[in-house]
Amino acid sequence: MAPLKLLCMPLSTCTKRVIALLEELQVPYEVVTIDLTKGEQKRPEYVKLQPFGKIPVLEDPDTGITIFESRSILRYLANKYQDKAGSLVGTDAKSRALVDNWLEAEGQNFNPPAGNIVFERVFKAWRGQAADEAAVQKELPKLEAVLDAYETILAQRPYLAGDDFSIADLSHLPYLSLLMTAAGVSDPVNKRPHVKAWWDRISSRPTWQKVSQMK
Secondary structure, eight states: OOOEEEEEOTTSHHHHHHHHHHHHHTOOEEEEEOOGGGTGGGSHHHHTTOTTOOSOEEEETTTTEEEESHHHHHHHHHHHTHHHHGGGTOSSHHHHHHHHHHHHHIIIIIHHHHHHHHIIIIIHHHTTOOOOHHHHHHHHHHHHHHHHHHHHHHTTOSBTTBSSOOHHHHTTHHHHHHHHTTTOOOHHHHTSHHHHHHHHHHHTSHHHHHHHTOO
């Protein structure tokens, strides 16, 4: 079986989301670095693979498919490797629907405020730019509201989609990790005991510990 090829910038949050699942599945893959600082994602040969000029892109030589958007890649991998994925994607129609439900909730509800805060506090700092703290303060109540909903759900079960860790939980890790560390926004998690316990569970997974150290 030829290795999967992941065209990406390893430091990016969307890339780490995909690599975390690849590590969970323990399938062979190759990383091809796309240097965003050199504009490689806008070169014609790359835009043929990803028409919007973003990362990551997954190429699967076994099926001949090229797929982009990190959450779509998660779904593809979890479904292709169902025998390895198990509860990561759900094991029947009901559990698969719940996983997909909460993966969508991450993208639509959690990611917008979390991503905006991380952009201001972390990504701008990497570029030597100052954060717009007014923008951060605007996003914090939105994040708090999302985590209030999570607290209610996680009081009933250990993971968002049920009793088992899934790609819905995994998908939160890149931005949630930066919120808890570099962005200095750990209080919204820490003051909600069930959210905090969930964070401790998902962030302590050996695969995420490995991925979080990647540069």
